Amino acid sequence: MTEGLRHLVVVLGDQLDPDSAAFDGFDPARDGVWMAEVVEESTHVWSHKARIALFLSAMRHFAQALRARGWPVEYHRLGAHDFHGLSAALADTLVRRRPAAIRMVRAGDCRVEAAIEACAVAQQIRVGRVPDTHFIATEADFGRWADGRRQLRLEYWYRALRKRTGVLMDGATPAGGQWNYDQQNRASFGAEGPGWVPEPVRFMPDAITREVIDLVEARFPTHPGSLRGFDWPVTPAQAAEALDDFITHRLASFGHYQDAMWTDRGWLYHSRLSAALNLKLIDPMTVCRAAEQAWRAGMAPIAAVEGFVRQILGWREYVRGLYWRFMPGWLDDNALDAHVRLPSFFWTGQTDMACLRQVIEQTLATGYAHHIQRLMVTGLYALLLGVAPRQVHAWYLAIFVDAVEWVELPNVLGMSQHADGGRMASKPYVASGKYIERMSNYCRHCRFDPGEATGETACPFTTLYWDFLARHRARFAEHPRLALQVRNLDRIDPDRLQAIRAQAAALRGQ
Ligand SMILES: Cc1cc2nc3c(=O)[nH]c(=O)nc-3n(C[C@H](O)[C@H](O)[C@H](O)COP(=O)(O)OP(=O)(O)OC[C@H]3O[C@@H](n4cnc5c(N)ncnc54)[C@H](O)[C@@H]3O)c2cc1C
Ligand code: SF4
Incomplete structure (x- = not known):
């Protein structure tokens, strides 16, 4: 990168688009690309090892591809510098290089966006934000x-x-x-x-990914999740192959x-x-x-x-x-007044509930669960239990390889936890253990019975489902899409409902 830089093109870990509008008119003689691996992006939520490895590996492959175009890339590797966060690393470059402007597309979350803006303002350098043409709509x-x-x-x-x-x-x-x-x-x-x-195509770690895996194991040994089966696509060519495999099979x-x-x-x-x-x-x-x-x-x-x-x-x-x-107001929503702590087994999978054990163990092993596993197993349990939405959000942001706040947060706080009171989903997705029994075979391997709401073998989902409806009866009694469920609640004998609610209170006190 030469002195008298025109544009410093800032590329974040979720902006690895070779056709990004931030590169429009890029002149390698006058412009430079800036990328940084920093600890904070892996620790602001307790990130799954595979999530960290995926981002770092894809970033390193991307930088390599840009350099192969003959473009100058200032790339800060984790371990090769002492900057904790992106803004500190960027400030150092701005002081040294004094580019006329930063160019970038919008960050994937408000926190990073605000940090970069503040850093640029402090250095009196303009941020030229270009439209993100990756998305179909602006x-x-x-x-x-x-x-x-x-x-x-x-x-x-x-x-x-x-x-x-x-x-x-x-x-x-x-x-x-x-x-x-x-x-x-x-x-x-x-x-x-x-x-x-048909098994999906797997991408065996190459030298870059192996190096990153070793780095993640060394730097983040206590973080959740495993890297043993890491096989995610980390380049555009691999992503294209994964698409082709899915479409064909x-x-x-x-x-x-x-x-x-x-x-x-x-x-x-x-x-x-x-x-x-x-x-x-x-x-x-x-x-x-x-x-x-x-x-x-x-x-x-x-x-x-x-x-x-x-x-x-x-x-x-x-x-x-x-x-x-x-955003940013969404983050503080808590329409259902939920304050229970996230159960610790969300980080280990150690629970007798077979559905949760399955989905969490799978997530720890791979960094992946499909939509219904996220919505109707982990999300449903947190919703029924009444876990504080911010804690649920922090778990989802940490534990999935695909988690970036712009997509994770609405799905968690809106669709799954109804924390926004219905801005996104017209009703909360609530169901008893019977739904999980219908859509899976998890209950066959469980010591609980999805048809029971009280007693030793009662399914916690079923107990908590009736308790949820009872707790929020006033809010949902007239709701066009929940009224039927509330009417079913009203058919339950009062003594029985009291026993259900006592059992639910015990679950919440876990
Ligand atoms: C509580 C909760 C949290 C979620 N967190 C994330 C997240 O952090 N990142 C993320 O990408 N998706 C998230 N989703 C959406 C969805 O679960 C995942 O996109 C999907 O499971 C990814 O697996 P797949 O690629 O095999 O998707 P497929 O089932 O094959 O679906 C195809 C594609 O559609 C898109 N998609 C599907 N559903 C959604 C959705 N609800 N919102 C946005 N895009 C969707 C994804 O890009 C996905 O790759 C979340 C859903 C819930 C209920
Ligand atoms: S019985 Fe309940 S806890 Fe057990 S797997 Fe079925 S839904 Fe999950």
Whole structure:
């Protein structure tokens, strides 16, 4: 990097997009790229080792690819400097290099964004923020759609984006004639189980990843999770291969089984693309178009493809829009007045509840759980127990390889914990152990009975479910989508309900 720098292009660990607008007009003679590995990004939440390793490995591969283009990259490796946080590391560079301006796309969370802005202001260096073309919609697009609406429901945003992009559209008509094929999706595996499911392609650690794994083991030995089976894509080429593998082998059954769970079968028909998408190793529109193409080529049914596209074009873009619209206030929401401590077994998996044990042990081993495992096992338990939303948020942000706050926070505080009182999800996703019994085989390996709410073998989910409805009866009695559940509560004999609530109080006092 030469003196008299024009643009210092700051690239964070979740901004590894080779086509980023921050590189538009990049001149290696006048501009430089800046990247840094700092301890704080791994410790501000107690990050899973695989999450740390994934980010560092992908960053190092990215820097290598930029250097191969002949671009100057100032890269600060963990262990080679003493800066704890990004702003200290950046301030040091700004003092030394005095670039005319910083260029970057928006950070993945408010905390980092504010730290970089403050650092630049302190050094009197302008931050030129460029639009993040990785996303399909801009924040302004979302704002225009959201302004004046009483409720911001996913379905309408998703349809607007389908129309705008033409994805799965035949002219003005949704492909196949319907917007939504949920009726054909979301089945369980039945008693016989999933049978053979094609294993996803794995990416064996190369020299860079092995070095990072050793570094993480040495620097963060007490952090949760294992690196033994680390096989995540860490480059755009690997992400493209993972997409191709999913489209060819698993997409066709994705929708039908997207909500199903099974013991020791973590991946099932899911894509495993979230981390690659969130680090920007792959472009969401490429993913949606590949899925659409598979349907048009007769490789996958419309229900599977629409169900998959909805997750990316719909949910992913929607939560991003919500995040930037409602942060930073969202973090303090606690509409259900929940204050219980997160049970310690969330960090170990050591519990008699087979569903939680399965999902947490799988997450510790891989850094991954699929959507329903996150929503209807770990998330549901925290919601029913009444865990403080911030603690739930910190756990989810720490424990998944794909966790970046803009996507994690709305899913946790909005969809899963109802901490925002319904801004995102019109009702809390509450269910008893019977739901988990229907969608998995976990209960077959459990000492509890999902049909029981009291006694030695009562399923804690079922006990806490009735207690949750009783605690929040006034709030939900007239709710159009929960009133039926409240009416069922009202049918319970008062003595029995008292016994359920006493058992729930004991669970909460764990
Ligand atoms: C409590 C909770 C926390 C979550 N935290 C995260 C998180 O930190 N990071 C993250 O990427 N996703 C998060 N999700 C959404 C979802 O669970 C994951 O994206 C998904 O499980 C990743 O696995 P996959 O790539 O195999 O996804 P698939 O099931 O194959 O889905 C395809 C893609 O759709 C996108 N997607 C699916 N659901 C959502 C959603 N609700 N919001 C945004 N994008 C979605 C993802 O990019 C995913 O890769 C969370 C969901 C819940 C309920
Ligand atoms: S019985 Fe209850 S605790 Fe046990 S696996 Fe089923 S839902 Fe989970």
